[in-house]
Amino acid sequence: MENTKTDLNVLIKRRYEELEELKNKGFEPYAYSFDTNSYSEDIKNNFSEYENNTVRISGRIMAIRRMGKASFAHIMDFTGRIQIYLKKDEIGEEYAAFKLMDIGDIIGVEGFVFKTRTGEITVHANKLSLLAKSIRPLPIPKEVEDDKGEKTIYDQFADKELRYRQRYVDLIVNPDVKKVFILRSRIVTTIRNFLDERGLLEVETPILQPLYGGAAAKPFITHHNTLDVDLYLRIADELYLKRLIVGGFDGVYEISKDFRNEGMDRSHNPEFTMLELYAAYKDYNWMMNFVEEIFENICTKVFGKTEFTFEGKTIDFKRPWKRINYVDSIKDKTGVDVINSSEEELKKLLKNIRLDTSAISGKAKLIDEIFSQTVEPDLVQPTFVVDYPLILSPLAKKHRSKEEIVERFEGYVAGKELCNAFSELNDPIDQRQRFEEQVKQKSAGDEEAHPVDEDFIRAMEYGMPPMAGLGIGIDRLIMLFTSQSSIRDVIFFPQMKPEQIA
């Protein structure tokens, strides 16, 4: 570690020297602004309009080919890369300065657009400005494009740890990474626009909460000094959004971070983005159609198609999605009716499916695990799993015609849960009983069971309209649409163990 640092310092030291030389030549290495008027992709895509016209472009130097008294370089702006051409005869002093510039430096170029002998669209520089000197070398890959336009990348910056820790470097040298995050932004904007058009109101509710609830999860705990109370980082938005429905909003949604103090793997990050939405006077049947519409809207507005490939499987979001019954689907796979089975019977069944069942106790957890093991993996095409056992769903309304069942559905795609929704419980007496059941489970050792939220019950006691509620894990949705199999590849700065920087 010590030696690599020394070695890197040699490269950095050299760049400090160049920086001083540039200053001595009268080039301020850190500029205040540059009046950019063109993007590289526009110039390349509309060459006939740009040819021989003067443009002002800016960006980072990504490659340099010096040939004595003339040089080529590629600079990268937000849209892509373009070649620039510099001649000593024409820019004199600035050419001498260019010799002190490196890959990674950010420059501004004014020049006219032309095509080189070999056919590359290039900006022939008349003026060169240094905008920011880079003093740390980039792990720059080499990119070769063959006749067919196929790109081969040599020495790609691939170390996952470094890519996540120094995402800024990852974004500079791996252009596909930038594409994923641009898509992420577009998808979220599209969802927002769709919900706004449908008359839902975007709202913000507390992240710091005196009680947590709305999901089965372990919270992060923090402390407020002035109030001298412990607070929880929210695990879900649900209980506050429902209070707003009590308050008279007919439709609200929130897109924001939730926090769960649990394991991390390729589909779990401790902080993640959730969409939650609540629509008064609607039920879960309405919501199923609405979810289909949300996805259809993303498909058409952002991608112009409904078919996607994820982990080698083709997935089609065309409406309507397949709908299966939760209890029946398990019965189909195992022959067992989980509702009318005892805890002992369920445990036995689960033992036949997987080896270790010791960590799982309680009927609810057993049923959920049996479902995960038997049904879930086969739900590749978008599928709604409908009507869940009551014991799994402390906030959902009892089914209007089925015993021990609630009106709830989850949307599955590619074997993964994408959304969760129900006809929301609005009976305060029932709600209190459900909370008390949760407390029992908690004292029985279930760390994820809810505490009782008295204020939430009080709100419900004033009268809560019937409503449908929905939660969508945005990160996982982005993974599907951008074909990324790790959540870390759709979050700019995924959680990492703290780095020791000497």
Added chain:
RNA sequence: GGGCGCGUAGCUCAGUGGUAGAGCAUCUGCCUUUUAAGCAGAGGGUCGGUGGUUCGAGACCACCCGCGCUCACCA
């Protein structure tokens, strides 16, 4: 937490017991339409750490550190 794997130059990697290597990047010189530009030369490493085996360890063994994948946990 379990299993598997990885850690060698700034980057990507080769090196399975006998003088630490390659390409790119860096530096010097030449080169005024190049394309992983080219040509000639140069610098850069206590091979993640500690201990051990051995005449000799980057390599083998043990432990530690860091990371990745995977299983478990986790809507």
